[in-house]
Amino acid sequence: MSVSGLCEFCMQNEVVDGCDRCGRLVCERHYDKKTGFCTDCLKEMGQSPEENDTQHRKPDDVDTYRF
Template sequence: MSVSGLCELCQTNEVVDGCDRCGRVVCADHYDRPTGLCTDCLKEAGGRPTGEEDPVPGDGPDGVDTYEF
């Protein structure tokens, strides 16, 4: 895709590609190449950008996901 201008999400970086879902043109920081989605659409779909690690179990704030009776 040949596009030019500023990223529609951060308004600072140069555009590299467009989201296959919403059509926004975004920079490399806001585009997940394997899925073809911008980071906003990827979050809405319940995914994580490629290379981002899964959260560590038990790494929640103050153990709120653990209940002991």
């Protein structure tokens, strides 16, 4: 999707995509690539971006896992 402008949530970051549910133009921080929904729509559906990506999430500031 080729869009330009500011995120409709934070009004600071550049738009990366639009929500497939509500159509709002949002930045990377407010967009969940896995579902295609904005963070607001995920909250309304009782989900969060973290819940959708628990399988692939790493702890903050960690590049690799060591066992």
